[in-house]
Amino acid sequence: MLGVSRRVLTGLVDAGFVTPARGPRNELRFSFQDVVLLRTAYQLQSANIPSRKILRSLTRLRASLPQELPLTGIRITAVGNTIAVRLGPDQWDADSGQLLLDFEVAPLKGDVAFLDSSPRSAREAHIQAEEWFELGEELTATDRQGAERAYRKGLQLLPVAHYGAYTNLGVLLCEDGRCEEALTVFDRALEYFPEDCQLHFNRAVALEELNRGDDALDGYKRCLKLAPEYADAHYNLARLNELRGDKQGALRHYNAYRRLQEH
DSSP states (O other): OOOOOHHHHHHHHTTTOOOOOTTTTTTEEEEEEHHHHHHHHHHHHTOOOOHHHHHHHHHHHHHOOOOSOOOGGGGGEEEEEEEEEEEEEEEEHHHHHHBOOOGSSSSSEEEOOOOSOOSSSSSHHHHHHHHHHHHHHTTTTOOOHHHHHHHHHHHHTTTTHHHHHHHHHHHHHHHTOHHHHHHHHHHHHHOOOOHHHHHHHHHHHHHHHHTOOOEEEEEHHHHHHHTTTTTHHHHHHHHHHTTTHHHHHHHHHHHHHHHHHHO
């Protein structure tokens, strides 16, 4: 799924970078943290760093770090053909241990580590939040718990601006039957994006799942006030009106839905 070759995967396991458990059929089962580290290896490969060099450099790095320092407390990047490691203000070559100065290095080929360390600036917080968001998107289809953790981490780093993390997390929770939690997420998102029709629609869906039909009705109306051509809101509003016995209101919104579908 992550595009990591079997050779690199086996090498990372042997070096102790990832520590998978065994499932009931003796299959390897990786944790969320393992996935983060494997994605680091994948992006190093994508930067055209040879597999042998990735394994050699990361193994040496692992041996040189203090035991109590987690690997995710550092940043690993591909700089030219070099695997560079940054810990605090220091940056060095993971293979040779040689100190790297910023004016000596080639342009970055990609920032490939996702850190648990606190960002030092708003820009760094934004970058890390986007990385966690992208990881959440990748994990949604195969590891929904991991995806939830990734979205929440992104929101922890950047609670104000990350619209996508709020939306995806709320939808994920609602799809998993946790609509009360989803409602909390959508309510928080609407504090920052009060005029967003999609958030009002998703919130109304959560309310409907919670059997709060009147509130859901108001939510769909709010969505249509912001976006009159939102077809799905017309359909859901028509269906709720029909359930309430409002045949005229149901017909009006069904007709609007059909007209929008034709176009």
